[in-house]
Amino acid sequence: MTYSDCFNALIADLSELPQIDAILLAGSRGADRADPSSDYDVYVYLNAAVDVETRKTITDRHCKYMELNNQFWETEDDGVLNDGVEVELIYRGLDWIEGELSRVVEQCQAGVGYTTCFWANLLDSKILFDRDGKAEELQKRFTVPYPAALKQAIVSKCFPLMKAQIPAYYHQLEKALKRGDKVSVNHRTAEMFAAYFDMLFAVNEIPHPGEKRMVALAGQGNHLPEQWEHDIDLLLSQAGSMDMGLLDTLGNLTERLAEVLRAQNLI
Structure with missing residues (x-):
């Protein structure tokens, strides 16, 4: 799938930050189920925090509107690209998602609703950037039959x-x-x-x-x-x-x- 020049430029700039290990596109665009109202759900996997000012410098180049550092569910920057498409940048650690997936898929611990959502999120994501191949390793590790x-x-x-x-x-x-x-x-x-x-x-x-x-x-x-x-x-x-x-x-x-x-x- 091809993405807009505006989106590609944003990902390229984020990829230059040493704190970022991987960038994955999830949601309907990642799973090839997009419709005209679909946004970009981007998961940015970190080895260390990226300060808000650094993120603002990058998003200011590529977004006409941005809400920085929303903390409602996870740490997010939510806005609108210069081409008019909404984008969500969700910041996580690879170690954290690995632990969540191990708990569910390997240790088979259930919740009450949405138990396997993070698993589906990883499997359906497209890897846009993967500095050391860690994201690909995780996808391979958890591409297993349903236990x-x-x-x-x-x-x-x-x-x-x-x-x-x-x-x-x-x-x-x-x-x-x-x-x-x-x-x-x-x-x-x-x-x-x-x-x-x-x-x-x-x-x-x-x-x-x-x-x-x-x-x-x-x-x-x-x-x-x-x-x-x-x-x-x-x-x-x-x-x-x-x-x-x-x-x-x-x-x-x-x-x-x-x-x-x-x-x-x-x-």
């Missing part, structure tokens, strides 16, 4: 939270609906879907692609519950209207997922 133990760990962690146990989302949503607490219903629904899609991607051995296009990407799997897209659409509609029928829909969504998990001997 069976990780799949089981994700299901064991997430499935009880659908309906089976006291902290389950089903029971939290029941309380929120009875209270008429719209914000809580929205929040618990979103958290439930995080767990649901974590399992759906796991059973299909797909590293989790993140919070965008989840239905379309999950639909590429071979092990999908019956009526799952219909159930998702219905549940979202019911959550928006505070319809108590949401609980029946969530029960159906859970049971249809359970059928898939049983067929794979995961529950």
Whole structure:
């Protein structure tokens, strides 16, 4: 894939900094799923911090707008290139991402939602700069089949939270609906879907692609519950209207997922 001259010039300037070990392009552009609204998600892997003034000197050359040193999730510089395309520069350490991937892919430690996102992020990224080949080494190390133990760990962690146990989302949503607490219903629904899609991607051995296009990407799997897209659409509609029928829909969504998990001997 070719990139704009403006983007290429930015990457070239960043590559000259000795603190930068590697630069990877991720997101939809890295995975060749870009559309006209796609930005550049650039992961800048550091061996030492680059001060804000140095970053500003570089981004001032290539960006018409820039928010430097945003700290909402990770350290980021977020702005707009001179050609009008948005760019995110996210700063990380290679040692940090190696540790996160080892914990998940090699040690098979699951979370509750988005367990394998960093794995997908690395695998889907295009290496734009790699000073000593460390990024390529990491990609090769973690280009492995989906571990069976990780799949089981994700299901064991997430499935009880659908309906089976006291902290389950089903029971939290029941309380929120009875209270008429719209914000809580929205929040618990979103958290439930995080767990649901974590399992759906796991059973299909797909590293989790993140919070965008989840239905379309999950639909590429071979092990999908019956009526799952219909159930998702219905549940979202019911959550928006505070319809108590949401609980029946969530029960159906859970049971249809359970059928898939049983067929794979995961529950």
